[in-house]
Amino acid sequence: MTATLYIDGQWVPAASGETRTIICPADGTEVAVVSEAGEQDTLNAIAAARKAFDSRVWAGTPAAERGEFLLRVAKAIEDRKDEFARAEALDTGKRFVEAQIDMDDIIGCFKHFGKLADSDAGRIVDAGDPTVISKIVYEPVGVCGLITPWNFPLLQAAWKLAPALAAGNSLILKPAELTPHTGMLIMDVFEKAGLPAGVANLITGPGATAGAPLSSHEDVDMVSFTGGLITGRKIAASAAQTIKKVALELGGKNPNVVFADADFDAAVDNALNAGFLDSGLVCSAGTRLIVEESIKEKFVDELVRRAEKIRMGGPFDENAETGPLISAEHREKVYNYTQKGIDEGAVLRTGHHFGGEEHKDGFFYAPTVLDNVERGQHVVVEEGFGPVITVETFTTEEEAVETANDTNYGLAGAVWTSNRGTAHRVSSKLRHGTIWINDYHPYLPQAEWGGFKQSGFGRELGHIGFEEYREAKHVYENTEPAVSGWFADN
Numbered sequence: 001m002t003a004t005l006y007i008d009g010q011w012v013p014a015a016s017g018e019t020r021t022i023i024c025p026a027d028g029t030e031v032a033v034v035s036e037a038g039e040q041d042t043l044n045a046i047a048a049a050r051k052a053f054d055s056r057v058w059a060g061t062p063a064a065e066r067g068e069f070l071l072r073v074a075k076a077i078e079d080r081k082d083e084f085a086r087a088e089a090l091d092t093g094k095r096f097v098e099a100q101i102d103m104d105d106i107i108g109c110f111k112h113f114g115k116l117a118d119s120d121a122g123r124i125v126d127a128g129d130p131t132v133i134s135k136i137v138y139e140p141v142g143v144c145g146l147i148t149p150w151n152f153p154l155l156q157a158a159w160k161l162a163p164a165l166a167a168g169n170s171l172i173l174k175p176a177e178l179t180p181h182t183g184m185l186i187m188d189v190f191e192k193a194g195l196p197a198g199v200a201n202l203i204t205g206p207g208a209t210a211g212a213p214l215s216s217h218e219d220v221d222m223v224s225f226t227g228g229l230i231t232g233r234k235i236a237a238s239a240a241q242t243i244k245k246v247a248l249e250l251g252g253k254n255p256n257v258v259f260a261d262a263d264f265d266a267a268v269d270n271a272l273n274a275g276f277l278d279s280g281l282v283c284s285a286g287t288r289l290i291v292e293e294s295i296k297e298k299f300v301d302e303l304v305r306r307a308e309k310i311r312m313g314g315p316f317d318e319n320a321e322t323g324p325l326i327s328a329e330h331r332e333k334v335y336n337y338t339q340k341g342i343d344e345g346a347v348l349r350t351g352h353h354f355g356g357e358e359h360k361d362g363f364f365y366a367p368t369v370l371d372n373v374e375r376g377q378h379v380v381v382e383e384g385f386g387p388v389i390t391v392e393t394f395t396t397e398e399e400a401v402e403t404a405n406d407t408n409y410g411l412a413g414a415v416w417t418s419n420r421g422t423a424h425r426v427s428s429k430l431r432h433g434t435i436w437i438n439d440y441h442p443y444l445p446q447a448e449w450g451g452f453k454q455s456g457f458g459r460e461l462g463h464i465g466f467e468e469y470r471e472a473k474h475v476y477e478n479t480e481p482a483v484s485g486w487f488a489d490n
């Protein structure tokens, strides 16, 4: 019997008995069969998390012990790193080596929040009266619903799981239905590292049925979501009915701004990384290349020459530099998105095909460059979520900033220039949550991550990523109680 839901410390099948076959997007081979949760399973998981939270079994555990638990989790993932990376690579189709790097980032994330867990218990507030003790204490939010996407399955989950547990919450994790495996492995690690039953629960199943109760149910105190804009809107609207805390990490349409005085080779090379790393399936992918007009022809020629050399292949193909898209449906979406751009006048410089004979069993889509696009055009404005770079130009610094900010999103972006004054002036004007200067894609567990505008609200990582999972409570003690005399006693 398939039993991949982890509820109240037990591995159980879906109440309906339904299952889903997970396939590797690189070659269509069957990876595993998992339980397909529905609404009832999620309600069971919420009840278990509620019971665990209300019992204070974890919330009442000293913060230092919660921190030690997270450090044990980090160590356990380190010990099982290749097993985790293999599971992630098979589910997503990404290269094994990329999945290993993701595991390193995940280990770093658990260590970061492990160290933060008991770092700040609260503060004393000056009430202006020495006989009054007024303090701010931090408490866990309660039951947290954590909903994550398929592109970095465990990394996106870790950014939520680690701070939620550090702060003493109980939780239900719902990974994307296509990539459940590392969610299952992390529950196993939690159990072996001593997490009490019911504190962390796992639901493997689709968003509309298994995910929806996490935003609507009154016993869930917070929902933290990473995924697409349209789903994010639905979750925020649903959560509004019970006024629960909401954190949204949504998509991006991220500008990569290159000035003529930038290091040419580094900027071209990193423009490839920005747009094509992990097949462009990165929320912060630099899909909008905005390059100074005077170097545009040379820059784009070199970008295209390099893009055409990128080798696509499966997780364990040692020659491969990038993998497939997640599914046939997603590839069709990316194809149609790009085709619409071409139909609207974009010039296809390379890509927009499914690779060669050796790629026919997977969902590959070649790195694509669209030249001569215009602001406001669909491929410039909407997130395609695939390896598609569009090219725009500017002639003045002001125009570069205006172009880079001309998007409803505000997740990340980069500035390439050898003039540090230009770099910092421009970065101060960009309305995006992360700005890289002469680099693209570094992420640090110590640094907050999140979006401006329609890329969402709330922050993950850093200190604020911990605060998201805590409530501040003011405790005011009058050490010399006395009659106030406000209301007359006659």
Ligand SMILES: NC(=O)c1ccc[n+]([C@@H]2O[C@H](COP(=O)([O-])OP(=O)(O)OC[C@H]3O[C@@H](n4cnc5c(N)ncnc54)[C@H](O)[C@@H]3O)[C@@H](O)[C@H]2O)c1
Residues within 6 Å of the ligand: 147, 148, 149, 150, 151, 152, 156, 174, 175, 176, 177, 205, 206, 207, 208, 211, 212, 213, 215, 226, 227, 228, 229, 231, 232, 234, 235, 249, 250, 251, 252, 282, 283, 284, 383, 385, 411, 451, 455
């Ligand atoms: N900002 C970030 O840090 C970040 C990181 C990774 C991915 N993303 C974004 O994620 C998107 C790609 O991921 P995706 O296609 O998996 O996104 P998606 O929105 O389709 O799905 C994300 C998750 O939400 C669930 N879901 C769907 N409908 C739901 C509902 N009504 N209620 C509850 N849960 C529901 C899905 O099952 C999945 O687990 C892109 O837009 C990408 O930019 C953002």
Ligand SMILES: C[N+](C)(C)CC=O
Residues within 6 Å of the ligand: 151, 152, 155, 281, 282, 283, 284, 443
């Ligand atoms: C934030 N990051 C890059 C880990 C994943 C975005 O899709």
